[in-house]
Amino acid sequence: MSTIPARRRRATIHDVAVEAGVSRGTVSRVVNDEPYVSEQARIAIEAAIEKVGYVPNNAARSLVMQRSQAVGFIVHEPHSLFLEDPNIGGILLGANTALSSADYQMVCLIIDSDRDNDRVARYLSGGFVDGVIIVSARQNDPITRIVEKLALPSVFVGHPPDLRQLPFVGIDNRSSARAITERLIGTGRKRIGMIAAALDRDSGADRLAGFRDALGPRFDPALVEDVPLYAFSAGVDGMRRLLERAPDLDGVFAASDAVAAGALEALREAGRSVPGDVGVVGFDDSAWALRCQPPLSTVHQPAAGLGEAAAESVLAQLRGEEPDLGGILLDTPIVWRDSA
Amino acid sequence: MSTIPARRRRATIHDVAVEAGVSRGTVSRVVNDEPYVSEQARIAIEAAIEKVGYVPNNAARSLVMQRSQAVGFIVHEPHSLFLEDPNIGGILLGANTALSSADYQMVCLIIDSDRDNDRVARYLSGGFVDGVIIVSARQNDPITRIVEKLALPSVFVGHPPDLRQLPFVGIDNRSSARAITERLIGTGRKRIGMIAAALDRDSGADRLAGFRDALGPRFDPALVEDVPLYAFSAGVDGMRRLLERAPDLDGVFAASDAVAAGALEALREAGRSVPGDVGVVGFDDSAWALRCQPPLSTVHQPAAGLGEAAAESVLAQLRGEEPDLGGILLDTPIVWRDSA
DNA sequence: ACATAGTCTGTGCACGTTCACAGAATCTCA
C-alpha cells in the first residue's frame, strides 16, 4: 500500500519569520524591498525564504491591497479573429511582454457568446483585474459600458465603439493608405484601382479615404470595387469585377493582404503578369504577404508595437496618470517587395 | 470646480446582510446555492444583492478556499506558434469554452524568454492557478519540472517532453498519416513520395512512420525527402529535390499543409499539373489548405476539440479524478478536396 | 549627561470571505 504524500501546506510569511527569528513585519519589508531593515536581518530572512520555499500568497495580498496585479485582455469574435487576423497574435504577444516586465499578469478574456459576455462582465466587476485592453470592440458593446461604469483603466486597440472618448492605440489607416498609394503612383502606374473592403468599419473606410487622398483629382470612382470582408475570396471576386470594368488597369491597391492575395489569383486567371502588367499592393504585412507569388508590397502593421503601447497606456493609468484621449497612433512602415 | 466622484467602496457580503436584515452566513449560503435557507430569506437577500450591486470578492474567497478558480494556459515559443501555427488559436478557444462553462478562468502565460520562464514559475508556485494546460513544451523544460514538483493538475497538448508519464491530449499522427496515405494510394497512384518534416519531433517522426505503414513492402526510402521545419519554403525545397530524384512521381504526402503549399509551388514551377500529373495531400487542415490552388486534401486537426479535451482533463483532475496517463487521442477526419 | 533625530523591529488590526459550531424554531411521532 503506497502512502499518499500529504499535500504540504504552503509556507507563509509567518513560517519565514519563525525560521529567521524575526517578526512578520520585518519579513514583509524584505519581501517588498522596503527600507529600514538591518543587513543582518535581511540576510537571515533571505536564507529563510529560500529554505522554506516561501512564495507570497497572492490572494491575501490582493485582499489587503485591493488590487489584483492583473490586466484583462479582452477579445471579441475570436473565431474570425484568431483564424483570419494575423495581427491578434502579435498584439497579444506585445501586450504580454510589456505587462510582464511590470510584474502584471495578463488574463485573456475571450468573448465568444452572450454567456461569455455575462461571465466577463462578472469578472470585471469582481475586481479580478485592475485594468483592461480591449481588442475589436463592437458597437453597443455591454463590456464597454461596464468598463465605463466601473471607471476601470482601459485602452482600446483600434477605435473605441460608438465614437466614445476613450483611450486607444491604433494606426493611421488613412495616411498609411495614402502613403502606399503614392508609392504605387511613383512607379509610373497610370490607371490605379482599389479593392476596398469592410467599408462599415473605420479601418475600411479610412483606407479608401487615403487612396482617394493620394489620387486627388485623378480619383475615379469607377476604379473602386468594394467587398464586404477582408478575405481572400472577396479579393478574387473584387478583382474579377474590376478587370471587367477596367481592363486597361495597371495598378491595384487592395485593402488587405488577404484581399490582395485573392486579387493576384484573379489576375493570374486573367493572364496578367504581376508586377509586369499590373502592380499590386496590400495592407497589413501579414503572413499572406510573403506567401504570395510574387511577395506583396504592403503596409506593415506593428502588431506587437500596438500591444505594447496598449499595455503601457494601461500601466500609466494604473500609476495614476491621465490617459491621452486623443489616442496613440503608431508608425506604419511600407514594406516594398516584388508585387509592384 | 467639479467634484471628483468618490470611488465608492465595493459592496461586501456584510452590506448585503444588513440590507436584507440577516447574517453574513445566510447570505453566503444564498450566494453559493447551499440548502437550509428559507424562501423568505432567499428572496430578501436576492433583492438586497441586486440593490447594493454585490459581487463576491474573489481574493477573499481564494484566500479562505485555498484555490483560485483559474487555470493557466502555457504557450512556449509564441513567435513561431502564433504566426505559423494556425492550431493554437483553436486550442485556446476550445479550452476557454470548456473552462468558462465550469466557471474557471483561463490565464494565458506566454513564455517568450528566460525571464518569462522565471515569472511563470513564480506565478505557478504562487498558487495563482489551480491547474495548467501546456502547449508545445520543450525538452528539459523548467516549467514541466515545477509542475511536477508542485503536483499541479496538468495536461499537455501534444506529447509531454522527455517521455514523461504525464496526462496529455493529442492526435494519432501515425495512424492519421497512414489513413491519408492509403486514401492517396486508393486513387490509383503508383509512385508516391513524402516530404517529411521536423523528424526531431514526435509529430514529424510519427507522420513518416504512418506513411511507411501504409505503403508496407512498397515503401521506398528514396522517395522520402526530409526538411527541418513545417514551413512553406521547406516544402518548395523538398519538392524540388524529390522531383530531381524521382521525376516519375505521381503522388506526394507532405507532412503539413504549409509544406504541401510549398510543394504545389515547386510542382507548378516544374510544369506538373495537380491533381492531373501528381496528387498531393497535406496534414493539419490549416488555413493553407483552402488557400492553395487547388485546395488541399488533408488530415483535419481538431484544434478546438483538443483545447476542450485538455480543459476537461484538468477539470476532472480538479474534481479529484485520476488522470489518464495513457493520453487522450482525438479523431482526425480526412478532408478530401481537389489536390488529389 | 541628556535631548533629539534616525534607524530598526514587533504587534494588532483590517481586508471579505467560508466554515464549523451552537442554538433557535418547527415538525414528527410515541
Add this chain to the structure above:
DNA sequence: TGAGATTCTGTGAACGTGCACAGACTATGT
C-alpha cells in the same frame, strides 16, 4: 407532553498579507 429529528440562522475563527503605530536601540550634537 416531551424527546428527537429536521430546518434554519447567527457567530467567531481562520485564511495570509500590508500597514499604522508604538516602542527599542543607536548615533549625533550640545
